[in-house]
Amino acid sequence: MIAALTGSMDHMTSIRERRGIDVAVVRDHFPSLARTIDGRPVAYLDGPGGTQVPRECIAAIAAYLERSNANHGGAFAASAESDAMLHQAHAAGADFLGAHDPDEISFGANMTTITLGISRALGRDVQAGDEIVVTRLDHDANVAPWLAMAEDRGATVRWLELAEDGATLDLDGLDAVLSPRTKIVAVGLASNALGTLTDVGRVIEAAHAVGAIVYVDAVHAAPHVPIDVSTMRADLLVTSPYKFFAPHLGMLYGRADLLERIEAFRVRPAGAALPGKLETGTQNHEALAGLLGTFGYLEALGAAYGEVADRSDRRGKLRAAMSAIHEHERGMSRLVLERLATVPGLRLHGIADPERIDERVPTFAFTLDGHHPRAVAEHLGARAISVWDGDFYAWELVRALGLADDGGLVRIGVVHYTGVDEIDRLRDALLELVA
Ligand SMILES: Cc1ncc(COP(=O)(O)O)c(C=O)c1O
Numbered sequence: 001m002i003a004a005l006t007g008s009m010d011h012m013t014s015i016r017e018r019r020g021i022d023v024a025v026v027r028d029h030f031p032s033l034a035r036t037i038d039g040r041p042v043a044y045l046d047g048p049g050g051t052q053v054p055r056e057c058i059a060a061i062a063a064y065l066e067r068s069n070a071n072h073g074g075a076f077a078a079s080a081e082s083d084a085m086l087h088q089a090h091a092a093g094a095d096f097l098g099a100h101d102p103d104e105i106s107f108g109a110n111m112t113t114i115t116l117g118i119s120r121a122l123g124r125d126v127q128a129g130d131e132i133v134v135t136r137l138d139h140d141a142n143v144a145p146w147l148a149m150a151e152d153r154g155a156t157v158r159w160l161e162l163a164e165d166g167a168t169l170d171l172d173g174l175d176a177v178l179s180p181r182t183k184i185v186a187v188g189l190a191s192n193a194l195g196t197l198t199d200v201g202r203v204i205e206a207a208h209a210v211g212a213i214v215y216v217d218a219v220h221a222a223p224h225v226p227i228d229v230s231t232m233r234a235d236l237l238v239t240s241p242y243k244f245f246a247p248h249l250g251m252l253y254g255r256a257d258l259l260e261r262i263e264a265f266r267v268r269p270a271g272a273a274l275p276g277k278l279e280t281g282t283q284n285h286e287a288l289a290g291l292l293g294t295f296g297y298l299e300a301l302g303a304a305y306g307e308v309a310d311r312s313d314r315r316g317k318l319r320a321a322m323s324a325i326h327e328h329e330r331g332m333s334r335l336v337l338e339r340l341a342t343v344p345g346l347r348l349h350g351i352a353d354p355e356r357i358d359e360r361v362p363t364f365a366f367t368l369d370g371h372h373p374r375a376v377a378e379h380l381g382a383r384a385i386s387v388w389d390g391d392f393y394a395w396e397l398v399r400a401l402g403l404a405d406d407g408g409l410v411r412i413g414v415v416h417y418t419g420v421d422e423i424d425r426l427r428d429a430l431l432e433l434v435a
Helices: 002-013 023-027 055-067 077-097 111-125 144-152 171-176 198-208 256-261 287-307 315-339 354-359 373-381 395-400 418-432
Strands: 106-109 131-135 156-160 184-187 213-217 238-239 248-253 346-349 363-368 388-390 409-413
Touching: 002 023, 002 354, 023 373, 055 077, 055 287, 077 106, 077 248, 077 287, 077 315, 106 111, 106 418, 111 213, 131 144, 144 156, 156 171, 171 198, 184 198, 198 213, 248 256, 248 346, 287 315, 315 346, 315 354, 315 363, 363 373, 363 418, 373 409, 373 418
Parallel strands: 131 156, 131 184, 184 213, 213 238
Antiparallel strands: 106 248, 238 248, 346 363, 363 409, 388 409
C-alpha cells in the first residue's frame, strides 16, 4: 500500500507546476470513471448520493483482506496489524477534520445510524420542557432522530426556517429560536439538495452562548471544503466517508470532554473508554482500511497542489487537498451555472448568483418546465449521465419549496473529478429534451 501511495504522490507532484487541479490526472486515479455503457462514457454526476473511489482505496481494502483480516484485541499478528490500522484510521480521521486527538473520532455504519445512536445518548440529559433546534434545510437524518428523541423526552422542537430566498437558512432568526432551555442544535454545513453552505460558526457561537450543544452534519460538505472542527469550535460533527471518495462508513468527531460525559448505549463487555465508546460491535475493518487508502490519495493531491512544507505532515496535506478542491470547484460552479442558464424552462433552486459562489458547493438542483424530475433523470440515464431525482431525504426542504407532489428536484453533483465535457454533455442532453 505504501509503495502505491508513494508512486501516486510522485505522479501528482510531477504536474505540480500546473495551476489548479488537473482533472485528467485526478481521473486516472478512479478506475470506475473509465466505465462506458453502450459505448458512452458514464458521467457520474450522482456524487451527492455517493462518490467513486480512487484505486488507492481499492488496493488498501484488498491488502487488508489478503493479509491482516482479524478481529480486535487478539494476541496474534493479524489482530495486532488490524488494530494498528484501526488506530491509524482514527488518527487520519482526526487529521482530516482538524481534531486534537484520534480518540475524538468514532466510526459507524453510516451517518444515520451514528446520529440515531448519539441522539438517544444525548437524550438521557434532556428533560421535559427543554428545547431542541432543527432546520428546514437539513437532510432528514439530522432532523428525524432529534424529533423522535424530543418526543420521547417531552422536549419542545424549534425550527430554524429558510430565509426568503428559499435557499439559505434565516440566521437572523437564530436568536428567536434559542433560549436558556435549548439543549441541542442540529444543523448542516452544506445542503445535500441545493448546495448551500451555512455559516455554522455563527450558529455554534449563538448556541454556545445559551449553553447548547451543536451537532453538525458535514456529510455533504466533506467532499468539497476543508473542515476544521477546532476553529469551528464544533461539539459534534458527522461525515459519511462514502461521500468523500471512500467506502460506505460513517465518521463522527466529538470533543473529548463531551464524549467522556456522554452515556453511550453499549453492551457490557465493550469498554467505556475512547475511542470505541460510541462504536457498537465490530467495525467494518476493510472499509476503514479503504478510508486510509483514500486519505493517502488526498494526501498526494495536497502535496501536489498545495503549499505543504513538510511531506510528513498528513494534516497539512489533507487540508491542502481540500483547499485545492474547493478552489477548483468554485470555477466549476460558475461553469455549471452558465451552462444550465442556457436551457429554456430550467429553474434552478438554490444560489444562482455567480457573485455568491462562496456560499455554495457545486451541487445544483433544478426543475424543468413540463418535465417530471424522474423523466429528466431517465432521459439523462439513458445517455449514461447519472443524476438523482426526488427529495434526497431533504424532506422538509422539498416540502417547504412546494415540490413534494411533483417529484421533487433533479440534482447534479460535481466533484473534483468531474470533467467540463461531462457538464457539456449534460447541457446538450437537456437541450435535446426540451427541443
Ligand atoms: C447531508 C446528508 N446528511 C446525512 C446523510 C445520511 O448519510 P448516511 O447515508 O451515511 O446515513 C446524507 C446522505 O445522503 C446527506 O447527504
